[in-house]
Every structure is written in C-alpha cells, then in structure tokens.
Amino acid sequence: MTSLAIGSWRVTYRGRPAHAAAMPHRGINAADAMLIAQVAISAYRQQMLPGGVVHGVVTDGGEAPNVIPGLVAANYDCRAETAGDLAELQARIRACFEAGALATGAELAMEAVGNDYADLRQDLDMCAAYRDAAQGLGRVITDHPTGMRGGSTDMGNVSHLVPTIHPSIGYDCGDTIMHNPEFTRYGTSAAADRAVLDGGLAMAWTVIALAADTGQRARLLDRLASRPAPAR
Numbered sequence: 360m361t362s363l364a365i366g367s368w369r370v371t372y373r374g375r376p377a378h379a380a381a382m383p384h385r386g387i388n389a390a391d392a393m394l395i396a397q398v399a400i401s402a403y404r405q406q407m408l409p410g411g412v413v414h415g416v417v418t419d420g421g422e423a424p425n426v427i428p429g430l431v432a433a434n435y436d437c438r439a440e441t442a443g444d445l446a447e448l449q450a451r452i453r454a455c456f457e458a459g460a461l462a463t464g465a466e467l468a469m470e471a472v473g474n475d476y477a478d479l480r481q482d483l484d485m486c487a488a489y490r491d492a493a494q495g496l497g498r499v500i501t502d503h504p505t506g507m508r509g510g511s512t513d514m515g516n517v518s519h520l521v522p523t524i525h526p527s528i529g530y531d532c533g534d535t536i537m538h539n540p541e542f543t544r545y546g547t548s549a550a551a552d553r554a555v556l557d558g559g560l561a562m563a564w565t566v567i568a569l570a571a572d573t574g575q576r577a578r579l580l581d582r583l584a585s586r587p588a589p590a591r
Contacts, residue, residue, distance in 0.1 A: 364444070370434075
C-alpha cells in the first residue's frame with residue numbers, strides 16, 4: 360500500500376458587496392465565482408487520471424443573505440498517483456478557479472499551503488523484513504491489492520531520496536472510520552496501546568534484521584550514497 364502525491368491551496372475570490380435586493384447589479388458575487396469553479400471541477404472529474412482526487416471546503420462564504428458576498432475563500436487539496444500527474448491535475452484545477460473569476464469579474468488569489476508531498480515508494484525488501492517482524496509479534500498481516508493508495512504523507516518525499524517504508528498497524532475499531540469522532544474512543548483502548556508498542560518494536564526489529572544481512576546492508580548503503588541531492 361502506498362500514498363498519493365498532494366498539493367494544497369488557499370483559494371480566495373474578492374468581489375464587490377452590494378444589497379442583494381436593492382442593488383444586485385452593483386455587486387460582484389464572489390460566491391458565484393466559487394460555485395462556477397466547483398461545477399467546473401465536478402465536470403472535469405470524468406477526465407481525471409486514475410488516482411486523481413480533488414476535495415475542498417469553503418471556509419468563508421458571506422455574512423448575510425441580503426448582501427452579495429464580496430469575499431469567499433476555500434481550502435482545496437489535489438491528489439494524484441505521481442508528482443507528474445499532480446502537476447497536470449493542478450494546472451487543470453487552477454483553470455477551473457480562473458473560470459470562476461472570468462465569468463463573474465471577481466479577483467482570484469491562489470496561495471500554496473505548505474509543501475507538496477510526493478507519492479510514496481515503498482522499498483519491497485524493507486517491507487518484507489517488517490512483515491516478518493510484525494508476524495513474529497503475532498500481528499496478522501493484511502494484503503492490500505497491488506497499487507492500493509491511501510492518503511498522503513511527507514514520507515513520500517523522503518522515499519524519493521532514500522529507501523523507505525511507511526507501514527500501518529491496526530486494531531479493532533468496530534465499524535468506524537478515520538476522521539470520525541467515534542474513532543477517537545477506540546484510540547484510547549488497550550488494543551490501541553498494544554498496536555503502538557508492537558509497531559515500534561517491529562520497526563526496531565526490521566532495522567536489526569537489515570543491518571545483520573550483509574547483502575541488504577550493502578544495498579541500502581549503496582542507495583544512500585547514490586541518492587539525488589535534495590532540491591533547495
């Protein structure tokens with residue numbers, strides 16, 4: 360299992376507030392600009408490459424129903440299977456936001472939030488060592504379909520420079536899902552504490568196993584020595 364490349368934006372439209380009944384023609388509706396962008400993004404989803412995901416939330420959408428919104432803002436994420444696919448997706452999504460500005464006359468500002476994360480490249484030999492360690496602790500290994508991806512992480516950037524794994528470890532959380540308030544309750548259980556300890560111990564055993572294997576140690580040190588210089 361790996362993860363998607365991701366880039367995040369803060370998107371702001373600035374229009375001109377006006378009374379929505381008395382003088383709507385004097386206003387520039389920033390909310391309409393955002394609406395047009397959202398419709399354009401939804402229409403484009405059919406043509407997105409596999410793995411392409413766009414999601415966002417409007418954080419500022421106007422103050423009163425009788426005032427045409429002069430400022431509307433949102434946070435948006437774009438995800439893709441590779442950094443190259445992400446750049447292509449972001450170009451198209453940027454055009455969707457520009458369409459909202461063009462259609463309404465609102466002023467558009469798009470600001471990158473944080474750093475982009477690259478897709479995660481798991482080192483298969485390191486994964487095998489971790490698998491053995493986790494099984495030695497009595498953990499049941501779940502095989503995910505090849506190419507299955509979930510979320511995004513800055514470990515993706517690390518994995519493009521040095522051999523990397525980013526394993527997950529689970530515990531019983533019923534039918535709930537992550538980012539759900541009910542999930543928090545399961546995170547305080549003894550099983551959750553055991554999972555954290557087993558995960559740390561399995562990682563330590565993985566390092567020991569790789570260091571003790573002369574072939575793997577040489578391979579990993581060679582990869583480390585030949586890694587590309589990080590971008591500055």
